[in-house]
Amino acid sequence: MATPELQHSFQTLLQTEENFRSLVENVQDCAIYMLDPFGHVISWNVGAEKIMGYKAPEVIGRHFSCFFIKEDIEQGLPERELEIAKITGRVELEGWRLRADGSRFWASVVVTSLRGEHGELRGFVKIIQKKNTAKEAEEALKIANESQEMQIDQRTAVLKNIIKQLLQQIRERQKIETQLRDSEQRFRAIFDQxxxxxxxxxxxxxxxxxxxxxxxxxxxxxxxxxxxxxxxxxxxxxxxxxxxxxxxxxxxxxxxxxxxxxxxxxxxxxxxxxxxxxxxxxxxxxxxxxxxxxxxxxxxxxxxxxxxxxxISDRKAAEQALAESEAKLRKQATQLKNALQQLKRTQLQLIHSEKMSSLGQLVAGIAHEINNPVSFIYGNLDYAAHYITDLLHLVKLYQQQYPATPTIQEFQDKIDLDFLREDALKLLSSMKQGAERISQIVLSLRNFSRHDEALLKEVDIHSGIESTLMILRHRLQPKPGFPAIQVIKDFGNLPKVQCYASQLNQVFMNILSNAIDALEERYITSNICSMPCAQCPTIHIRTELLDGERVAIYIADNGPGMTEEVRARLFDPFFTTKSVSRGLGLSISYYIVVEQHGGELTCFSQPGKGAHFAIVIPLRQK
CATH class of the missing domain: 3.30.450.20 (PAS domain)
Structure with missing residues (x-):
């Protein structure tokens, strides 16, 4: 950026040049005009118009050779004139020149080259004065002999005045150039240091x-x-x-x-x-x-x-270090977050493992303890039936062979022997059915816990679902103010599936328990148990084989459904809409299906439209 001194000097120079230009343009006795380095006219004063006969718009841009006679042009005089001025800086000569109307006159010419600060050629200045020939002089003497000296004096005075003003302008220009050199030296010092x-x-x-x-x-x-x-x-x-x-x-x-x-x-x-x-x-x-x-x-x-x-390398290095530090902190924060999530999952797995281990041991123990006496009872019921049949037959024979005494007759009436004879066998049949029911429950408990099957085994998925429903049967029964929950089973033709059976049964248990809870919430709190059968509490379980390599289990209910916010967090660790004592939520089910079995567990639900869970696992584990 230019310093104030440079700007002032430049403005002064411009003003000086403007004054000089005004002076030149108003000189009438001399043709003064400027040429570019190639000889084209770029300025034209009043004196040039008067002497040469051209107006400025007619001549600006034309080559100055148009002022020469044909013979001089053929001899290359215009080019030699500029070449000499370019070499020597100034040339004075005389010769014929042409006016705009084609007439010629004898001219005295001064050509000066113009150069820039570094010596480059900027153009030429030409000053032309009309000079009379001998013939013209004779004619002029006849016409104006008396006024010749006065005209010469006037021209001399004008030229002296022009020269004086030019010298003044030159001195001012030299002063400005000196100031510019000083300013340039100061700029150079600042520039270099x-x-x-x-x-x-x-x-x-x-x-x-x-x-x-x-x-x-x-x-x-x-x-x-x-x-x-x-x-x-x-x-x-x-x-x-x-x-x-x-x-x-x-x-x-x-x-x-x-x-x-x-x-x-x-x-x-x-x-x-x-x-x-x-x-x-x-x-x-x-x-x-x-x-x-x-x-x-x-x-x-x-x-x-x-x-x-x-x-700015140091600043960029600091910014890069800061960015790397921030990235490292973000990475550590992500690792910490992942570690926390893993810790939660591990904690959840430990809790679940402990619960499942305790539950498995408890169920296995109960099943064993119940199974022994039930087996004893069930095994002896047939013998008891035979014994009672024989005894009743014996009583009948006694009645036929010996008449009843009053005492025996009184006791028969008291115990209603005919009813006892008829009801005894029915009682034994009911006891047998009860024992069979207990055996089925024990088998379902053992199938559900599978405490003795911790490794991958090929199992019947439908058997696991049936065992889970058997355990939950009491919750499916009607209650005061609440109808029975209808379970619709639509089982496909599935092969045996390689899986962790007890863990998968726990998934069924969690999803079915949640479905029952949701149905109870809707149908009890809303008091709509008297609605048509189509809207009665229903759980629909459907299975199918997908592409020959995967098994899908769909569990749907017509409960109250859930919001998108709840659905989005459904499988988060420890997330539950229930009290803490009622469960750990579905995150452990998600872990079992996705992490343990390489499958998928998804939920589709909207408020008022129930919930639909889809469990998809491969037939064979990798």
Whole structure:
């Protein structure tokens, strides 16, 4: 960015040039005009219009050879004139020149080359005065002999005045140039000693000027950088964004930009920098074709980019370390969360294992203790039936052979011998049915617990379901104010399934118990037990074989259903909608089906539409 002194000097220079331009444009006795380096007219004063006969719009942009006679053009005089001025800096000559109407006049010409600060050619200034030939002089003497000296004096005075003003302008320009050199020296000192990298970059991306700090940042010498472009050391992933910003600068869409980018150092390592860029433009003279004025300074021409580069590698390293630390903490937090979940599952499994172990031992013990006396009773009932039949037959024979005494007759009437004879066999039959029922319950208890079958075995899934229903039979019976729960079984043709039978039976027990609880909640609290049979409490159990490799067990009820919030957490460890004393929830069932058997346990439910559980396990465990 330019310093205030530079800006002031530049404004002063512009004002000086404006004054000089105004002076030149209003000189009428001399044709003064400027050419670009290729000989095209770029300015035209009043004197040129008067002497040459052209208006400014007619001549601006044309090659100055149009003012030469044909013979001089054929001899290459216009080109030699500029070439000599380019070499010597100034050339004076005389010759014929053409006016706009085709007439010629003898002219005295001074051509001066214009060069920039670094010696580059900027163009030429031509001053032309009309000079009379001998013939013209004779005619002029006849017409204006008396006024010749006065005209010469006037022209001399004008030229002296012009020269004086030109000298003043030159002295002012030299003063400004001195100030600019001083300012440039101060800028150079700041540029070279800055703590950040500073550079000038051409519009094509080439480094034009770099300071030592930038060289230190990227590891290249100044001479190496000045032979390359910024794209050559920019990380490929950052080139597009940098070029897009520069395009926006050149289009005038933004005044500056900053971005973080990566340079590739000479040793191949990556350095992160913060880049701030602005565009430096120059004001160039252009001709406004819609105006009769000869010169206008209207166009801003981009020259180069100024870049400030700050090394932010340490900050980036700190950010990277922080990000890695945060990632490590997040990973540890995830591991801790997983460990906590695993701990909960383990705790749940331990509780369940302890319960199942105790339950298995208890059921096995009870089944054993009950089975012995029941077997004894059941085994002796047939003998007892034979004995009683024989005794009744003996009593009948006594009645036939010996008349009853009054005492015997009285006792027969008291015990109602005929009823006893008829009911005794019915009583024995009922006792036999009761013993068979107890045996079935004992078998169901043993099948449910399977305490002696801890390993994988091929079992009948339907047998496990039937055993579970047998144990829950008392809960399916009608109660005061609550009808019986109807169980609809739709069993498919299933082969034996390799599984942990006691664990799978526990899943059936949990789901069926929950279904019964839900039905009791709906049909007791809502007092709708008198509704039609289609809406009576019902549990539907269906099984089927899937793709020959999996078995599906569906258990559905027409209870109150559940909300999506409850359904989403249904299999979470320790989640339950019941009191703590009534169960551990369905998470252990999920663990048994999914983790132990490699299967799937899903639930579909909506409020008021019951619940539908699907258990899918493979026929064979891997």
């Amino acid at each position: 800055a703590a950040v990298g500073i550079s000038q970059v051409g519009l094509d991306g080439r480094w034009l000027m770099v300071n030592q700090r930038l060289c230190d940042i990227v590891g290249y010498s100044a001479s190496e950088l000045l032979q390359s472009k910024f794209q050559d050391i920019t990380h490929p992933d950052d080139i597009a964004a940098d070029c897009e910003y520069k395009r926006q600068l050149l289009a005038g869409e933004i005044s500056s930009y900053s971005m973080e980018k990566r340079y590739i150092r000479k040793d191949g390592s990556i350095v992160w920098v913060n880049l701030s860029v602005s565009l430096v433009s120059d004001t160039s003279p252009i001709k406004n074709q819609d105006s009769t004025d000869s010169l206008h300074y209207l166009q801003s021409v981009p020259k180069y980019f100024i870049s400030v580069i700050e090394d």
